[in-house]
Amino acid sequence: MIRTFFKHLWQSIKNLRRNGWMTVAAISSVTITLVLVGTFLAVILNTTKLAGDLENNVRISTYLKLSVHDNDKEIADPNDKSKMIANPDYQKVYKAIEKVPDVKKITYSSKENELNKLTKSLGNTWKMFQGDSNPLYDVYIVEADKPEDVKAVAKAIGKIDGVERADYGGANTEKIFGMSNVIRTWGLGGAALLLFVAVFLISNTIRITILSRQREIQIMRLVGAKNGYIRWPFFLEGAWVGLLGAIVPSFLIAFVYRIGYVGLQKPLAQQELYLLHPSTFIPEIIILMVVIGVAIGSVGSIISMRRFLKI
Template sequence: MIESLKSLKRNGWMSIAAFSAVTVTLLLVGILLSILMNVNKVASDIENDVQVRVLINRGTTKKQEQKLKENLEDLNYVGKIKFSSKAQELKNVIGSYGKEFKLFGGDDNPLNDVFVVSAKKPEQTVKIAKAAQKMKYVYDAKYGGASAKKLFSIVDNIQKWGIGISLLLLFVAVFLISNTIRITILSRKNEIAIMRLVGATNGFIRWPFILEGAWTGLFGAIIPIVVVNFGYMWLYKVISASLASTGYHLLSPGVFLVQIDSLLIFIGIVIGAIGSGVSMRRFLRI
């Protein structure tokens, strides 16, 4: 292990070139994975926040409202049901659109009492709305219509594209890191040939280079980890303040950054070692 570190020092410029390639690649991987994971998180929060608003007929008694609630609870795909009175609905309108709507308080309130229904699965929202519209004492059931369907489609596409881009990034990382390490080994082919001439076994020749590749991946991950950690913590403070009013939030830096850091170290070490091992094969053939 110590010899592999000394070897990296002896091959200064080539080692720096390998570190640079690893650093740039892992920095790109770290940034884009952070973005994609948070986009998926916020998209999932938005998706899960879609609800059906069941407007109750005006003049419906408390007993009838309770009966309607029981009928909604009987639907297999209903999760939670929350009651919102027309007075509360008016407060929400005033909070969103201004104090001038206070004129509609008391008996002049034109709004309906509402059951806010959450589905067990977001894609079941439409089914709940259609079933609720057919129930007694229901004035209307709203879920966003085409907007909700469009939202579900966007979320689905984000998740699919996110997985695809992540896999593509990992492939690019493997390609760049492996080829950079291969170049460093090519520059030392005479050293390998001499070792073979003096009778060194393939394993004796191979392992120092594999360790060098692992060290290259580990050292190359240091700068990306520092940049991603400080950059994410700063952006988390800025963006979280903007998202506070929406009820959505980014992934908490604590556990998330540990996961990203571990992933970058793992990618760097494994790909560095594999790249060195694969690159050595042509020089170890008899």
């Protein structure tokens, strides 16, 4: 049994060499297909993850009016600017937000802290707005219990006295979700089309092998060779084509993904969004590339054998 299997394996390798340029064409087709499929999968999986993270971490930025000092225990005396008095409206807005249904967490960020964030992400040009020139607002960052509660919570907070506006990204967030759905739909459609093309080319390669060995196959039938004995070399040939075609895409996608991860993760991390980590994504995508390659090679062989190998 084992000896027969290795005999078929060796025969399939000889078939690959015998077909020459058709084998190269089939392997190249699988390579190009898997590069594109791997790219689509990387984009689709990461877009899906980012959209999910964004959906689960949608926060409402509650901007306070410039005249409101909700988080200051003491404020300047309106009658004497040189004197400090207790703030009679201390955390008035905060307590009102707490009473809004479905509010999970409230975090305060002063306008100075907001300016520091902008300076860190957009450059030192924003330092010119430090001090009294700071045009930003004090902000309460509010998290809702569930993503679907965000819109209602934002609407309720926007009506609180002392709130300039409550912003959760509204239209922009919905655009991102819509773009994620478009990428998934068209990406999967494009990947399916490319896989079909690769299967077609592999089946043609196997067909040429079958036609070139018709006489040998007839002799094998005459001497009583079983159907499985005749089919196995062709099946393994298709699997070899798929496996060899998966090698280059696996290394290429791993290399490019590491570079892309390093370049994109830093700005995304500032928004608390994270791509799939290379240590887990790359081994999974390599295994997936090999499985897909062998699968389409095997399917191509089966299709060709059914059509051209009448047993």
